[in-house]
Amino acid sequence: MKNRINKTRSSTLLLCLTTLLAHAQVRVNDPGRVVERNVEYRTNSKIDQGINKGLDKVEEGVMGIFKKKNKAQPNQKDSQSTNNNADTNGNTDNSSTGSSPARTGNGNQSASNEPADNDVSKTKVPATLKSYSKFDFVPGEKVIAVEDFMQDAIGDFPDKWNSTGSGEIVTIDAQAGHWLMFNKKGEYLPEFIKSLPDNFTLQFDLAANETFSFYSSYLWVNLVTMVNPAKDFAKWGRFPTPTEGVRVGLHPQNAGGNEAGLTEFITYAKGDEVMKNETDLPAFFAPKRNVAHVSMWRQKQRLRVYVNETKVWDIPRAFQPGVTYNGVVLSMGDTHKSEDRYYVSNIRLAVGAPDTRNKLITEGKFVTNGILFDINSDKIKPESFGTLKDIASVLSENADVKVRIIGHTDSDGDEASNMALSKKRAAAVKTELTNSFGINAGRMETDGKGESQPAVPNTSAEGKANNRRVEFIKL
DSSP: OHHHHHHHHHHHHHHHHHHHHHHHSOOBOOTTOOHHHHHHHHHHHHHHHHHHHHHHHHHHHHHHHHHHHHHHSOOHHHHHHHHTTOOTTSOOOOSOTTTSOOSOOOOOBSSOSOGGGOOOOOOSSOOOGGGGTTOOOOOOSEEEEEEOOTTSOTTSOOTTEEESSOEEEEOBTTOOSOEEEEOSSEEEEETTOOOBOSEEEEEEEEEEOTTOOTTSOOEEEEEEOOSSHHHHGGGSSSSOOOSSEEEEEEESOOSTTOSOEEEEEEEEETTEEEEEEEEEETTSBTTTBOEEEEEEEEETTEEEEEETTEEEEEETTOSOTTOOBOEEEEEEOOOSSTTOOEEEEEEEEEESOOOHHIIIIISSEEEESOOOBOTTSOOBOGGGHHHHHHHHHHHHHOTTOOEEEEEEOOSOSOHHHHHHHHHHHHHHHHHHHHHHHOOOGGGEEEEEEETSSOSSOSSSHHHHHHHSEEEEEEO
C-alpha cells in the first residue's frame, strides 16, 4: 500500500511539474491569428477549463508537500546557489552585481530612464556580461535611426513602413515593448532608413514562435541599392530580382534534430549571385532560444554579423567597391504552418567607426552610446562588452592615463531622478572596468550630469538616443 501511494505521488508530481514548465515557456501574443484557428481555440477552451480546475487542486496538494518537506529538511543545493548569487535558472555567478548583471530589465539605453530602446533580447537563460566575453561588436558613433514601434497602436501596421505583405504591431509575453509581426510572405521597408554608409552598425531584436517549422521561410535582412525605394524594395522577396545587395537569412529551426537554427549569406553584384554560404545557427533556435539580439557591422567591404554573443558571419568582401547602398528591406516567403511568425523590434542604426584610442588619448575626450543599461537601472547590458573592452584596452596600453567617467540622460522623466541615475550608471561603468578588465579603480573617478547637458535637442527618438551617452574625460 505504501509503495502504491508513493507511485501515485510521483506520478502526480511529474504531471504537475510538466504542466508548470509548459506555462513557463515564452509565448507570443498574436492578435492576427487566422480565423479558422479561433474555432479550435473556442472548442478547446471549454475542455481546458475543466482540466485546469483539476490541475489546480493537484498543484495545491503537491506544493503543500514541497513546503512541508523544505521546512523540515532545507535543500543544501538550493542554499548554496543562493549564497553564490544564483539567477532564476539555477546558474551561479560569484562576481559582483556590477560586473555581471542579470538580464531582467527591459531597456536598451545608454544612460537614461527613457524606454526608447527597450531590450527584449532575453533567452531562456538570462545572459550576463561575462557570457559575451568573445563579443567584439562596437556600435557606430552616431545614432541616425531608431524604431521601437511605441508610437504605433497595437493591431496597426507601423506608420513609417511600407510593405507588399501583411503585418501588425503586437506585444509578446515576457518581453517588453511593441513588436512588428510578419504574418504573410512579403517585403517590408523601413522608409526612415535612407543611407547605409561605408561604416555603419545595425542592431535589432528578433523573435519567432516556439513551434516554428523547418519548412517555413527564412527572415531575410537585405542591405541594398535602390533607385526608387517605393518600387525597388519589392524586388527583394523569396526569389529576388536584385541589382546590388547583401542578403542575410535567419531561421530558428534546422533539420535532423540539431538544437540550432540556420543562417545564410548571399552577395549580389550587377544582378548576379556572386557569393553564397549557409551554416548552423545555435544562438537562434525554436523552442529554446527563440528570442535573440542581432548585430550587423559594415566596415567598407567587410560585413560581420552576430546573433547574441556569437559571430556567425565575417565576410571580408561582402559589399562591392564603388556601390552606394541606401536601404534595408526585411522579407520572408511562405510559411509551412499558418501560425509561424517572425517579430522584430528595437531597430538601431548608427554610423561612424568609433575612434576610442585617438579621441581619448590625443583629444582628451571619448563619448559613446555603446554602453547600454537596463531600463531605469544601472545594470549594464551584456552587448556592451565590445565597447567596454575597447575602452579597457586603451586604458591598459596607457597606464599613466586617468579618466573621469560621466553619465548623461535624455530629458524624459524627472530631472532629479535622471541626475541620480546618470551618477549610478557612471559608477557602474567604473566597477565593470575594474572587475571585468582589471583597470585600477584609482585611475577613474565618476560623475553624472543627468539631462542638463544635451548633445543634441531632445525632439526626436534619434536625438534622445544620442543624448543617452557615457563620456570619458582624460584628466
